[in-house]
């Protein structure tokens with residue numbers, strides 16, 4: 239997980255979004271700009287255009303006011319009309335249920351497709367996201383090779399189900415939201431762990447490119463350098479990389 243001392247606030251377009259969400263609302267969103275789990279719920283809020291007040295929290299400090307909202311002490315959390323909730327994917331489903339008139343819906347209306355979406359959201363949450371984390375945190379070539387192979391296998395299973403451009407087809411959904419924060423951050427795995435979207439497969443590369451261009455994803459995105467800095471203590475690989483240089487120069491992820 240990211241370090242206890244993180245850059246204190248969002249940057250780039252995410253900062254503008256934070257600044258335009260400071261007015262008190264029925265819904266207070268407690269997040270860390272850097273946290274991929276918080277990023278999920280933030281994308282859902284933005285996607286649905288729900289009024290919310292953004293509050294930046296450093297969950298590692300375990301401050302009492304925050305533990306009163308989420309006893310687990312983790313971001314994201316929300317206070318909705320004075321009542322607290324947490325867990326990123328639960329929050330996304332809550333937003334869908336509590337704001338039915340805010341479109342687009344992030345879950346399909348049809349019962350079968352909704353269940354299908356939940357199966358793959360679960361896969362994204364329990365297999366893909368941890369796969370990215372394991373790869374990033376793996377130390378030594380051998381462990382990194384194993385972690386990368388496992389992640390590629392999992393992504394290929396997921397990719398085989400992508401209808402395109404998004405997972406369920408034309409509609410952006412909870413499945414996409416569940417994996418979007420790791421798509422935004424996968425350049426770190428490319429930079430330090432030999433990961434490449436193209437090596438996983440064309441379906442995945444195209445899918446990732448669509449997801450990262452979604453308006454709600456762009457509006458909640460901080461500077462890539464800041465995400466990368468956040469991971470440095472865990473990567474233990476300070477080498478100056480050509481990949482980082484290419485990325486900063488605005489070239490495509492290989």
Ligand SMILES: N[C@@H](CCC(=O)N[C@@H](CS)C(=O)NCC(=O)O)C(=O)O
Pocket residue numbers: 239240270272273274275276297298311312313314324325326327
């Ligand atoms: N399962 C949780 C995970 C949330 C989580 O791990 N958040 C991290 C930041 S990315 C956190 O708050 N860490 C604080 C800590 O571990 O003390 C969710 O999906 O919301």
